[in-house]
């Protein structure tokens with residue numbers, strides 16, 4: 001088995017915006033060729049188009065693919081996947097297939113000239129950010145597409161080299177192999193072959209284990225794409241769904257749990273479309289791939305018992321979020337790891353003791369210098385918790401301070417909080433991510449290196465690490481000490497906030513361990529078990545600032 005490499009260079013060095021539904025065209029950070037970036041439609045180009053320049057810019061994916069009459073794969077999957085990710089999707093149809101859960105009964109290619117016409121219609125007019133390709137039935141279609149992309153450059157190209165359906169039916173002519181290898185791959189930001197496609201691209205190489213997939217990813221990279229994702233959905237005998245990502249330097253083994261279901265028709269199309277959608281929003285490549293995989297796992301899980309058709313492979317429901325989380329709207333605040341600097345965690349028992357409403361306590365903490373608030377209420381009834389959270393949101397919003405909810409994803413959705421913090425026995429972070437969407441902040445409490453690694457894989461934004469010192473807030477909590485904190489910081493690819501028994505007297509010791517990704521301290525009693533919350537926050541903040549200035 002290939003060794004697992006989990007480098008995530010972008011996380012610590014430059015906090016990237018989680019979502020950029022910017023009214024102006026966002027530039028994709030670090031994932032695009034300078035060649036295309038330099039020629040892509042710029043704000044200047046937009047200025048030539050008064051209609052689109054004056055309105056809101058939607059992130060836009062164009063899919064160039066075949067129609068699946070069964071609605072589970074192809075164009076239909078692509079449009080639903082982009083819709084589910086909150087991205088506009090236009091479509092150039094390359095072929096019409098007669099398809100169902102049994103297999104492909106017929107293929108009717110669209111004439112190349114008419115594909116060219118569709119491409120020109122959309123690309124010349126509609127501000128496409130990312131092109132995603134699926135079924136390209138002939139070499140001629142690939143050539144037409146390459147020419148169109150040269151005429152109308154876009155910010156990113158995602159190539160899913162669809163060749164054979166899972167039912168075994170051929171969807172592209174053998175001559176397309178050379179078109180992919182010699183022409184289209186060179187223009188691609190990522191290519192996403194499954195096992196059979198990777199094998200075909202590499203002249204029949206056998207792919208039976210993860211180590212073979214790693215070799216294949218490296219070989220396919222030589223054809224010229226910037227990144228390669230070899231998908232392991234069809235890897236037999238695995239309890240996990242393992243994909244291999246290669247960016248030309250580092251191999252990443254992306255593992256998810258394998259959902260036990262027959263409803264996997266269109267997973268490949270969906271994955272590639274979700275990647276394209278995340279790129280269109282402005283996310284970097286690896287983050288886009290991880291978000292796509294997390295979405296897919298949730299969609300498969302949600303759809304695992306759907307019964308449709310009599311064949312071996314059924315479709316799944318891309319739009320499950322519409323049913324599961326009506327409040328799933330895009331976030332207001334982008335996560336900035338520096339927000340972890342002075343992290344205030346509430347405790348209504350303490351605030352009651354000092355006779356102040358939660359909103360006053362939160363306001364005072366913010367005025368004293370708190371940079372993020374977490375509502376941690378273990379006893380409160382749901383309705384009261386939601387009301388309190390909504391009221392606290394109103395306190396936080398004018399100060400642009402993010403508000404997170406401890407454990408209760410439902411409460412976070414109900415009040416449209418900025419995110420959720422979960423512990424090890426709460427809902428898993430990847431499920432939280434699927435429910436909250438890509439733009440919300442997710443934190444996970446971690447006591448071990450393995451937990452920190454899982455948090456990163458699950459798509460969390462930061463980890464809370466502790467208890468650093470013994471604390472009365474959490475009885476029987478294991479104390480990891482400064483050494484434990486240091487070990488986890490060293491291993492973590494995510495920013496870290498230290499927690500547990502921290503206050504004015506010892507915050508300096510914590511920050512002085514000198515870890516670059518240790519971004520701040522989280523406190524409960526040090527602020528809220530005091531009479532003057534604002535004053536205590538101010539003192540703590542000045543301790544932190546002093547250390548920050550001396551170590552940086």
Ligand SMILES: Nc1ncnc2c1ncn2[C@@H]1O[C@H](COP(=O)(O)OP(=O)(O)OP(=O)(O)O)[C@@H](O)[C@H]1O
Pocket residue numbers: 073165166193194195231232233234241242243256257258259260261264265266267268269270271293296297300
């Ligand atoms: N049962 C499953 N549970 C979880 N993830 C899965 C499952 N099956 C496939 N995947 C994931 O779905 C993505 C698509 O992989 P897959 O290898 O199935 O692509 P594909 O064969 O091109 O799909 P298609 O069925 O559209 O042809 C990968 O990220 C893979 O790990």
Ligand SMILES: Cc1ncc(CO)c(N)n1
Pocket residue numbers: 065066067068073074075097099134135162164165166171265266267268269
């Ligand atoms: C149209 C179409 N595109 C792609 C696939 C691969 O899933 C399929 N089965 N049908």
Ligand SMILES: [Mg+2]
Pocket residue numbers: 166194233234264267268
């Ligand atoms: Mg498959």
